[in-house]
Amino acid sequence: MAQEFEELKLCNQLCFPLYACAKEVVRMYKPYLDEFDLTYTQYIAMLVLWEQEEISVKQLGELLYLDSGTLTPVLKKLEQKGYLHRERSKEDERVLLVTLTEVGEELKQKAVKIPRQMGACMKLEPEEALTLHRILHKLLDGCTDS
Amino acid sequence: MAQEFEELKLCNQLCFPLYACAKEVVRMYKPYLDEFDLTYTQYIAMLVLWEQEEISVKQLGELLYLDSGTLTPVLKKLEQKGYLHRERSKEDERVLLVTLTEVGEELKQKAVKIPRQMGACMKLEPEEALTLHRILHKLLDGCTDS
DNA sequence: AAACACTACATTGTACACAATTAAATTTAC
DNA sequence: GTAAATTTAATTGTGTACAATGTAGTGTTT
Numbered sequence: 001m002a003q004e005f006e007e008l009k010l011c012n013q014l015c016f017p018l019y020a021c022a023k024e025v026v027r028m029y030k031p032y033l034d035e036f037d038l039t040y041t042q043y044i045a046m047l048v049l050w051e052q053e054e055i056s057v058k059q060l061g062e063l064l065y066l067d068s069g070t071l072t073p074v075l076k077k078l079e080q081k082g083y084l085h086r087e088r089s090k091e092d093e094r095v096l097l098v099t100l101t102e103v104g105e106e107l108k109q110k111a112v113k114i115p116r117q118m119g120a121c122m123k124l125e126p127e128e129a130l131t132l133h134r135i136l137h138k139l140l141d142g143c144t145d146s
Numbered sequence: 147m148a149q150e151f152e153e154l155k156l157c158n159q160l161c162f163p164l165y166a167c168a169k170e171v172v173r174m175y176k177p178y179l180d181e182f183d184l185t186y187t188q189y190i191a192m193l194v195l196w197e198q199e200e201i202s203v204k205q206l207g208e209l210l211y212l213d214s215g216t217l218t219p220v221l222k223k224l225e226q227k228g229y230l231h232r233e234r235s236k237e238d239e240r241v242l243l244v245t246l247t248e249v250g251e252e253l254k255q256k257a258v259k260i261p262r263q264m265g266a267c268m269k270l271e272p273e274e275a276l277t278l279h280r281i282l283h284k285l286l287d288g289c290t291d292s
Numbered sequence: 293a294a295a296c297a298c299t300a301c302a303t304t305g306t307a308c309a310c311a312a313t314t315a316a317a318t319t320t321a322c
Numbered sequence: 323g324t325a326a327a328t329t330t331a332a333t334t335g336t337g338t339a340c341a342a343t344g345t346a347g348t349g350t351t352t
Contacts, residue, residue: 015264027310042337051155074337092347129160132164135270214331223307238318239316
């Protein structure tokens with residue numbers, strides 16, 4: 001009878017724990033990020049810049065799965081804070097290049113403690129963390145094909 | 147040398163694929179939900195009501211990990227669409243009770259196809275889906291303790 | 293080289309999400 | 323039995339997210 005509605009139960013959804021978990025984890029970052037006056041979105045943008053030093057908005061968007069509508073205000077904020085510069089490419093004026101400032105580069109030294117603090121909060125076995133990482137990436141790949 | 151910054155690489159983060167994956171999955175729902183004129187947040191609220199018929203905003207918030215700041219406008223929208231009623235409890239005027247309307251109840255019949263359509267999009271082995279479900283719930287439990 | 297298509301980013305509008313505050317009802321303490 | 327504390331929603335302010343549109347620069351076609 002209710003059998004046909006089993007699929008609609010919240011506890012049988014895969015999407016829901018994914019959605020809720022992502023939000024909760026971002027929320028757990030907050031106290032650690034507050035110390036750096038960064039939001040989560042600003043933080044992941046900085047993660048990329050700490051790896052690359054310079055990148056276009058388009059490339060950054062591809063890495064973070066974000067479009068210019070989201071990135072433009074985030075990058076303007078980070079520029080205000082003095083962590084990066086935004087300037088048009090000489091070769092192609094359409095491209096906006098984002099570059100770390102000295103201050104932004106220095107922040108990296110202090111930021112290494114963030115992943116450590118978060119790791120301590122996430123109560124997963126190392127093997128579970130690896131499995132989770134693998135399955136999420138498989139799902140992500142599946143999303144972008146379609 | 148760069149060894150100490152390994153933890154800051156985007157590809158070594160667990161939080162990031164979680165965050166990105168959640169967003170992409172919500173995005174994949176959109177075409178199916180558009181058909182019902184529902185957003186993802188409205189949809190998960192309806193999932194709960196299809197199980198319960200009547201619930202307080204507080205209880206709903208606990209189930210969905212959302213606060214009244216998010217739920218109040220979402221529930222007002224669903225009321226506008228005619229899917230639910232919002233009225234104060236007689237026993238305790240502080241409590242706002244949300245109840246399915248006839249129309250909201252009927253929607254359940256058509257909505258069963260949504261999880262099926264989404265299931266077909268998520269290219270995971272059944273066993274991976276179970277593992278993902280288990281690990282996400284473990285993580286979620288860990289979040290709420292702390 | 294002028295028209296056309298395309299690309300990269302910015303802007304606009306809608307909808308969350310959450311912290312912090314407010315407001316009203318209820319419970320607890322004294 | 324009233325003042326204080328607590329509880330439940332609503333409101334306000336800030337910051338994403340994303341679809342859709344706008345705009346300027348670049349490439350292509352003929």
